[in-house]
Amino acid sequence: MLQCKDVTDETSNFIEGDLPLSKRIALFLHLVLCRCCRNYVQQFRQTINTVAVTQPQEMDTTDRQALARKLHAMCDKTNHGDS
Amino acid sequence: MIKNLIDGDTFAFEHVVAEYHNLMLSVARAIVGDSIADEVVQEAWIAAIKALPKFEGRSSLKTWLVQIVSNGAKSRVRRENRYSSLDDGWQAVPSDKFDHTGHRIDNVAQWETATPEALLSNTQLQKVIEQAFLSLPAMQRATMTMVDMEGYKVDEVCNILDISSSNARVLLHRARVTVHDAIERYQDN
Numbered sequence: 402m403l404q405c406k407d408v409t410d411e412t413s414n415f416i417e418g419d420l421p422l423s424k425r426i427a428l429f430l431h432l433v434l435c436r437c438c439r440n441y442v443q444q445f446r447q448t449i450n451t452v453a454v455t456q457p458q459e460m461d462t463t464d465r466q467a468l469a470r471k472l473h474a475m476c477d478k479t480n481h482g483d484s
Numbered sequence: 485m486i487k488n489l490i491d492g493d494t495f496a497f498e499h500v501v502a503e504y505h506n507l508m509l510s511v512a513r514a515i516v517g518d519s520i521a522d523e524v525v526q527e528a529w530i531a532a533i534k535a536l537p538k539f540e541g542r543s544s545l546k547t548w549l550v551q552i553v554s555n556g557a558k559s560r561v562r563r564e565n566r567y568s569s570l571d572d573g574w575q576a577v578p579s580d581k582f583d584h585t586g587h588r589i590d591n592v593a594q595w596e597t598a599t600p601e602a603l604l605s606n607t608q609l610q611k612v613i614e615q616a617f618l619s620l621p622a623m624q625r626a627t628m629t630m631v632d633m634e635g636y637k638v639d640e641v642c643n644i645l646d647i648s649s650s651n652a653r654v655l656l657h658r659a660r661v662t663v664h665d666a667i668e669r670y671q672d673n
Binding site: 414436438440455476 | 497501509610613632653
């Protein structure tokens with residue numbers, strides 16, 4: 402019988418469908434009996450969804466407009482056989 | 485989009501940089517570390533622009549750019565004999581949520597305010613998630629970015645970052661646990 406700690410450790414694999422069948426069934430049975438773990442798996446799904454929505458970004462100081470201009474200028478040169 | 489780039493459409497360059505720079509930076513940081521990642525990404529952009537006329541469209545532009553930055557970063561690692569640990573700077577938070585038999589001793593309740601709809605109006609929670617994300621080691625950030633934000637499969641992440649499938653799964657899970665725990669603390673306050 403799986404313990405709550407096992408469920409916590411395997412939540413990602415469970416959600417991704419990456420568990421072998423026997424473990425998947427054991428985890429499913431645990432979820433039927435344990436409200437806390439059911440809520441935890443639900444919270445974990447919400448976490449994944451919220452990351453997809455909020456799209457946190459890398460810390461970055463690059464001036465992206467300037468980079469785009471630089472690449473554009475380079476492309477112009479390449480197109481005109483100037484490089 | 486490729487044709488627009490080759491034709492020199494200014495908007496296309498701005499769009500492509502805005503769309504893919506963050507992902508490329510994330511991949512580079514995971515492979516070579518923070519200190520030279522910017523340089524590696526700049527080199528990757530330049531290599532991509534030079535190779536643009538030869539781009540055959542067998543993969544998406546995103547896949548192609550990520551492949552260029554990944555290859556550039558890996559060759560930099562080989563050339564400079566660099567080594568970056570999978571979980572640089574990461575420490576597991578000791579869990580006080582289970583008893584000695586592995587049973588939960590805390591009460592896990594349902595969340596009310598972490599739905600995507602609620603998030604759109606909750607800037608404080610967005611900040612909590614951003615801070616948790618930025619606190620992750622580069623490998624975890626890159627894995628989470630690729631799988632949870634960009635829709636990559638774990639196997640694709642393994643090829644891009646040159647890590648095993650089990651490592652990728654562990655990194656992804658740890659990243660999610662950290663963000664989950666940050667949201668949980670916010671919910672509890």
